Amino acid sequence: MHSEPSFLRVSLFITCYNDTLFPATGQAVVRLLERLGHSVDFDPEQTCCGQMHYNTGYQQEAMPVMRRFVEIYRDAEVVCIPSSSCVAMIRDHYPKMAAEQADPGLAHAVEELLPRVYELTELLVHRFGLEDVGAYYPHRVTYHASCHSQRSLHLGDVPLRLLRNVRGIDLVDLPNIDRCCGFGGTFAIKMGDLSAAMLADKMKDVENTGAEVVTAVDTSCLMHIFGGLHRQRAGVRMAHIAEVLAPTEKDTEGVVFA
Amino acid sequence: MSIRVGESASAPSFQKAALPLLEDAQLRRNIRHATDVIQRKRGLVVAETTDWQELRSAASAIKAHTLRYLDHYLVQFEKACTAAGGQVHWAADADDANRIITGLVQQYGGDEVIKIKTMTSEEIGLNEALERAGIRAHETDLAEVIIQLGGDTSSHIVVPALHKNRSQVREIFRERMNLPDLSDKPEDLTAAARHYLREKFLKVKVGVCGANFLVADTGGVCIVESEGNGRMCLTLPDVLISVAGIEKVIPTFQDLEVFLQLLPRSATGERMNPYNSLWTGVHAGDGPQHFHVVLLDNGRTRVLADPEARQTLHCIRCGACLNTCPVYRQTGGHAYGSSYSGPIGAIVTPQLLDMRYGQSLPYASSLCGACYEVCPVKINIPEVLIHLRGRVVREQKSALDPEALAMKAAAAIFTSRTRFEAAQRLGRIGQWPLVSHGWMRNLPGMLGNWTRVRDLRALPRQTFREWWKRRAKSGSSGPKRKNGDA
Numbered sequence: 001m002h003s004e005p006s007f008l009r010v011s012l013f014i015t016c017y018n019d020t021l022f023p024a025t026g027q028a029v030v031r032l033l034e035r036l037g038h039s040v041d042f043d044p045e046q047t048c049c050g051q052m053h054y055n056t057g058y059q060q061e062a063m064p065v066m067r068r069f070v071e072i073y074r075d076a077e078v079v080c081i082p083s084s085s086c087v088a089m090i091r092d093h094y095p096k097m098a099a100e101q102a103d104p105g106l107a108h109a110v111e112e113l114l115p116r117v118y119e120l121t122e123l124l125v126h127r128f129g130l131e132d133v134g135a136y137y138p139h140r141v142t143y144h145a146s147c148h149s150q151r152s153l154h155l156g157d158v159p160l161r162l163l164r165n166v167r168g169i170d171l172v173d174l175p176n177i178d179r180c181c182g183f184g185g186t187f188a189i190k191m192g193d194l195s196a197a198m199l200a201d202k203m204k205d206v207e208n209t210g211a212e213v214v215t216a217v218d219t220s221c222l223m224h225i226f227g228g229l230h231r232q233r234a235g236v237r238m239a240h241i242a243e244v245l246a247p248t249e250k251d252t253e254g255v256v257f258a
Numbered sequence: 259m260s261i262r263v264g265e266s267a268s269a270p271s272f273q274k275a276a277l278p279l280l281e282d283a284q285l286r287r288n289i290r291h292a293t294d295v296i297q298r299k300r301g302l303v304v305a306e307t308t309d310w311q312e313l314r315s316a317a318s319a320i321k322a323h324t325l326r327y328l329d330h331y332l333v334q335f336e337k338a339c340t341a342a343g344g345q346v347h348w349a350a351d352a353d354d355a356n357r358i359i360t361g362l363v364q365q366y367g368g369d370e371v372i373k374i375k376t377m378t379s380e381e382i383g384l385n386e387a388l389e390r391a392g393i394r395a396h397e398t399d400l401a402e403v404i405i406q407l408g409g410d411t412s413s414h415i416v417v418p419a420l421h422k423n424r425s426q427v428r429e430i431f432r433e434r435m436n437l438p439d440l441s442d443k444p445e446d447l448t449a450a451a452r453h454y455l456r457e458k459f460l461k462v463k464v465g466v467c468g469a470n471f472l473v474a475d476t477g478g479v480c481i482v483e484s485e486g487n488g489r490m491c492l493t494l495p496d497v498l499i500s501v502a503g504i505e506k507v508i509p510t511f512q513d514l515e516v517f518l519q520l521l522p523r524s525a526t527g528e529r530m531n532p533y534n535s536l537w538t539g540v541h542a543g544d545g546p547q548h549f550h551v552v553l554l555d556n557g558r559t560r561v562l563a564d565p566e567a568r569q570t571l572h573c574i575r576c577g578a579c580l581n582t583c584p585v586y587r588q589t590g591g592h593a594y595g596s597s598y599s600g601p602i603g604a605i606v607t608p609q610l611l612d613m614r615y616g617q618s619l620p621y622a623s624s625l626c627g628a629c630y631e632v633c634p635v636k637i638n639i640p641e642v643l644i645h646l647r648g649r650v651v652r653e654q655k656s657a658l659d660p661e662a663l664a665m666k667a668a669a670a671i672f673t674s675r676t677r678f679e680a681a682q683r684l685g686r687i688g689q690w691p692l693v694s695h696g697w698m699r700n701l702p703g704m705l706g707n708w709t710r711v712r713d714l715r716a717l718p719r720q721t722f723r724e725w726w727k728r729r730a731k732s733g734s735s736g737p738k739r740k741n742g743d744a
Contacts, residue, residue, distance in 0.1 A: 007737065016672065019722040020682050021715065026722035034737045042726045048672040053665060055625060057647030061669035068673060151627035180584040184624025191273060191621060192707035197280055197588040198624070199711065227712030230697070 010123070011041045011076035013069070015083045016048035018240075022219045028242035029082050029120060035246070036133065040080075043072050049081075051089035056186045059097070066097055070109050078127065079117045082242055084217045085185075087119040088152035119149070120242060121159045121217055131161045136249040138168030141239075142211035144202075144225065145177045146218040159217055159241055166244060172209040176201070183224035199228045207234060215239050271618035272604075276593040285421045289413075289590045292420035293581040299527025300578060300632070307519070316516045318636040321572035324509055325562060331474040331507045332553065338477025342539025344549040349501075355554050356387035359466065359499055362550055363393050366497045368464040374481060374488040375399035376468025377415060377575055378501050378554060380597035381610075384466070395466070396458045398487040400451050407434040413591035413599065416525045416577035421590045455487060465495035465546065469502035470574065471517060472551070475510045478538040479551065482521060482531035489533050498537070498546035503554050505571040517574060520634035524576035557610035566645045570605050572635040579629035579639060585622055594619065601629035605642045613646075616654055620646040660704070679723070686717045 010033050014026045030040050049069055050062035069090070073079050081087050091114060098107040124130050143163055149155040163171050182188065182198025202225055206214050212235065216222050219240050226238035279285060304310055324331055336346040349355035363371055371388065373379065373395055385395040385406075397406045401419035405412055408430040412418030419427070428442040431450050440450055467488065471480040479500050481488055492498065508517065522528040540549050561570050580586045580600030591599030595615065596607040604619045620643050629639040655662045671681045692698045693716040701709045708714060720728075729735050 014722050016678075020685065021717060023718055023720060023722035023725050027725060030726075030735075034735075037737050039737045040735075042723070044723050044727070045675050047675065047678045050672070053669060053672075055644055055647070056661075056665065057620075057644070057649075057651035058662075058665045058669070059644075059648045059651075061665055065669065065672045147624070147626035147628075151631055178628070180624050180626035180628065182584065182624060184626070187621065187624045189704055189707045191276075191585075192710060193273070193280055194276060194585055194588055194622070195624070196711040198584050201584075201587075223714070224712060227708070227714055230713040231699070231711060 007037045009041060009077045010038050010080045011073055013046055013079055013081045015086050018219055025082055025219050025240040025242055028246040032242055032246040045072050049086040049089045051086055052185055054089060054093055063097060066094055070113060074109050074113055076116060080120055080123050082120040082240060084119050084146055084149035084153050085220060087117060088148040090117055092152055119153055119217060121162055124162060125158045132165035133162060133245050134248055135245045136167040136247055137244045139213050140170040140172060140211045141213045141215055141244060142172050142174045142206060142209040144174055144214055144216040144221060146216050146221045147180050149217050150178060162245060167249060172211055174209055175205045181221050181225050183221045188224055199224060203228050206236060211236060213237055213239050215241050215244050217241050272593050272622045273618060275595055276589045279589040279593055285590060288421050288423050290587060293587055296527055296581045300523060303523045303527055303529055313516055313520055314634055314636050317520055317634060318572060320508060320513050320516060321635055324507060325568060325571055331509055332504055334474040335472050335477060335507050339551055342477045344539045344551055347550060347552045349552050349554045351556050352382035355382050355501055355552050356384055358552050359384060359501060360388060360391045362499055363464050366464055370394045370462045371464045371466045372396050372398050372458050372462045372491050374467040374491045375402050377597055378468045378503055380412060398455050398491055400485055403451055404430055412597060414577060414580055415575050459490045459494050463495055464497040465491040467491060467500050469500050469506050471514060472502055472507040473511050474507050476538055478536045480514060481535045483533045484526060484531060486533055489535055492535050492537055493545045495546055497548040499550045501552040501554060504558050521574055521576055524578040524634040561609045567609060567642050569637050570609060570642055572637050573602055574635055576634055578632040582628040582632050584626060601639045605639060605646060608646060613649060616650040620650060682721050689717055
């Protein structure tokens with residue numbers, strides 16, 4: 001790591017849902033990475049990783065989406081993805097999908113690309129060697145560990161190490177942190193009642209922390225958890241971890257207007 | 259060929275079966291409590307081992323090897339068992355197995371059997387088959403007694419009555435054992451069950467059991483249990499009939515070393531089961547003098563033929579995946595419409611039933627991966643679920659199915675920048691009748707399942723890519739190296 005240039009050209013894969021529904025997540029990622037001295041690339045040809053199709057059983061439909069991702073990022077220095085479930089899709093399933101295509105070029109390209117694909121907090125801690133990104137976020141925050149971040153990426157306490165170094169933060173442990181929130185992609189739609197029951201458990205845990213902000217490395221879980229909390233007017237809001245790590249004491253946006 | 263998996267022949271889909279269970283507050287509390295207790299115990303005894311991951315890998319390797327050479331090991335088991343004085347029968351499906359067992363009971367002149375808890379007998383509906391032949395089956399596992407006397411069905415692979423608390427057990431015993439003054443103290447309930455069972459143990463001449471492991475090199479059948487009722491059934495009757503799935507075979511006696519460490523810790527949070535019985539053939543003047551093993555296929559060879567789903571057959575029925583599953587936690591086992599519930603049931607049942615219930619069970623998971631994490635034989639259940647979902651889409655979905663159409667449209671959108679950006683713009687324009695004060699609270703169609711309990715923020719005025727484009731034009735982009743705030 002030390003022999004490499006200290007500033008990287010980071011290709012941002014923003015993910016389809018952050019692009020469309022949560023631009024603030026992407027803006028915070030850009031702000032954070034640039035603040036740390038790196039340059040950010042955004043290729044507007046990007047769309048989706050194919051996770052929704054693949055996990056719902058539409059594996060054939062996911063194939064061209066995967067090919068597109070590989071084409072776009074094959075020459076990237078590093079790819080940063082602010083979503084652990086999309087990284088899990090790429091790491092856990094792309095090699096097998098490519099192998100099924102009887103296309104050695106594609107399989108090779110996937111193999112070459114995978115070591116350069118990072119979830120945001122992995123990039124910060126594992127690649128940049130940072131645990132303190134100089135952030136300031138004076139709020140009571142609880143961290144939800146998404147299932148893919150725990151059991152596929154094995155992030156462990158990587159996001160928490162970053163959060164513990166944030167100035168002004170009042171970080172409170174979320175009870176039952178290893179339990180799924182009930183989002184599960186199309187599960188939330190197809191098994192609505194089950195998803196709702198699981199959400200009720202998670203909301204209770206979040207509310208018991210007394211936090212005003214629930215954060216995670218996946219906006220998708222947060223969309224579900226915060227969607228439920230907002231329905232109840234619970235007075236808890238969501239922020240992707242990038243939105244917690246981006247602001248500094250020099251700016252007040254993260255404090256007053258977040 | 260008729261394949262049955264417990265009661266699922268007439269069971270409703272998971273979604274429908276879950277609804278009344280979600281309404282049952284007592285059941286949900288009982289399940290939360292019981293699974294929390296077992297998980298806590300499991301966590302303690304797993305943490306004290308130094309080689310848990312190595313044990314898991316060893317078990318997975320033994321199972322994979324055995325399945326690869328299953329034909330060899332089954333025949334080896336048959337030879338060894340026969341040489342020891344047992345008799346092996348081969349059953350292609352549930353009806354076959356029921357016919358063989360009923361015939362054996364009749365041959366030995368019995369009209370009653372006592373049973374050790376066996377999932378396989380539930381899978382084939384043995385009790386009902388025996389009843390049709392005029393033979394009464396008495397369960398002897400305490401939880402199975404509760405289920406049988408209560409006219410209920412099992413809700414867990416290992417602890418079938420975990421959805422009942424002790425006041426409910428007391429009611430069942432008071433009513434069915436005619437004990438009006440019975441208290442709900444655990445020791446009184448146990449004493450009542452013991453009294454009820456002791457009479458059966460001493461009287462009934464035929465015992466029926468399953469098998470935790472079939473040991474190929476010795477021909478032995480291994481059964482582990484906590485209560486000692488199993489030991490009674492294995493020693494007191496004249497005739498013992500074991501019904502076991504063909505995947506239960508392991509190559510050698512030595513392999514038990516691995517499984518007998520993994521199974522009790524995973525199943526009940528015990529270092530060792532209180533009763534570990536190994537039964538090999540017959541021995542003059544000692545225990546049952548007639549010993550039969552019924553080897554059951556019932557769809558298993560079909561699972562074996564699917565390389566991606568084959569690992570399903572590694573299962574040693576410990577139930578750890580049920581206890582940790584956040585979906586099972588909400589409903590218990592009854593929603594799964596099968597004697598096999600929880601995450602393992604969600605992959606076993608549709609496969610044994612040739613993808614019947616494919617449209618519901620493989621989707622009864624948020625793919626959180628907690629099941630894979632605890633599985634002592636490393637079955638990657640989420641991977642198998644995704645594989646089965648793929649089969650459902652390829653084999654069962656009509657091209658005109660609304661979901662299939664929506665997915666096709668989404669795939670077309672995701673493979674073109676122009677279409678993707680057009681869809682983003684269309685969404686922003688099209689959402690306006692649904693948006694109130696920046697939020698959507700009542701979406702139409704399938705998306706209505708989202709807004710029944712959750713709000714959805716309206717699509718923002720600009721997407722990320724639009725923000726990026728404007729920013730690039732305004733020239734405010736680029737790293738902030740000179741600010742010195744990095």
